[in-house]
Amino acid sequence: MNCYFVYLSTTQSTNRLLIMRIVKRIIIILVVALLIFVAHVFVSTGYFRSIENSFDGTIVKRINLAGAEDIMLNNEEGYALISATARKGLPNDEEEFGGLYLLDLKDEMFALKKLTTNFKQSFAPHGISMFKTDSTYKVMAINHTPQKHSIEIFRLDKETLVHEKTLIDETIFSPNDVVMIDENKFYFTNDHKYTDGFGRLLEDYGGLAISNVIYFDGENYREVADGIAYANGINYDSKRNLLYVASPRKFLVKVYKRSEDGSLTFIENIDCGTGVDNIELDNEGHLWIGAHPNLLRFAAYAKGKKKTAPSEIIKIDYRDTNDYDIEIIYIEDGKNMSASTVAVPYKDLIITGNVMDPNFLVLKRN
Secondary structure (H helix, E strand, O other): OHHHHHHHHHHHHHHHHHHHHHHHHHHHHHHHHHHHHHHHHHHHOOOOOOOOOEEOEEEEEEEEOOOEEEEEEEOOOOEEEEEEOOOOOOOOOOOOEOEEEEEEOOOOOOOEEEOOOOOOOOEOEEEEEEEEOOOOEEEEEEEEOOOOEEEEEEEEEOOEEEEEEEEOOOOOOOEEEEEEOOOOOEEEEEOOOOOOHHHHHHHHHOOOOOEEEEEEOOOOEEEEEEEEOOOOOEEEEOOOOEEEEEEHHHOEEEEEEEOOOOOEEEEEEEEOOOEEEEEEEOOOOOEEEEEEOOHHHHHHHHOOOOOOOOEEEEEEEEEEOOEEEEEEEEEEOOOOOOOEEEEEEEOOEEEEEEOOOOEEEEEEEO
């Protein structure tokens, strides 16, 4: 009997040791996995990138307008259309009353005029698009309110902007930017699949690539591209029938070929080495992009934990598949302007906006 109890005690002790070894190994694996994940987040968001201020030019003017997030150029008439709101943070959870503004580029004083003074409802404009009709312009603006997301449609005649209608659909759940193909057809990006919780955390920090692009053909909405990490800025090159989508979480610009029915065929990724945001095209088809070289610093800035975030402007000369050049036009630590999102070239000027800074900049290249 004593032998039995000794054997039982020895067996239990051995099992306990075995369980402790297994638990220890699991803990070690989890700690290593966590360290790898944290290292991946730091490396993949540009945290270790050094920022040395560089720009071959000067700051012509600082314009007092908060959160000038997206800018579109009307090169023919010499003005820029600006989407701005004084954001408290991202995502916004308070009512905001921003607006669309016209910046006169022919005027040396850069006169700024608010176009949405009669638009009284809550308006936190984000990405915008403009399309010329016979004698006027149709304008679309992504709108964020705490209650809903929508796309607002306006008609711009000279300097008079009239609101026409509001688009709401279940596919418009986390919209970021929009681009019109014609007066009735457009694409827009949803930068997240999950609007809150653990899913959003994985998208932001883990780089989960599950956001998408939606196409509206004049009657119906449908998904035409997915598997994108934080689908952000979007633009269309009508001369080459190419659609560009910014994926800042992966530092990529994704290139698609557009079919007549609106469907997209993926061509390639352009590795930009920075958190690309809005995409604008110049007359030669070059891509001009405002960007965030350090996404973790930008996230801390957006939450009010840091006073500044670095800004960067890049220019992409995209010639063909695997044939392109990337040039850094402007980069700084954020003391002149934090968290750049857009850059628009006009003659020897560059108008560049941001997410939350109280001013945006007009730059002049040497």
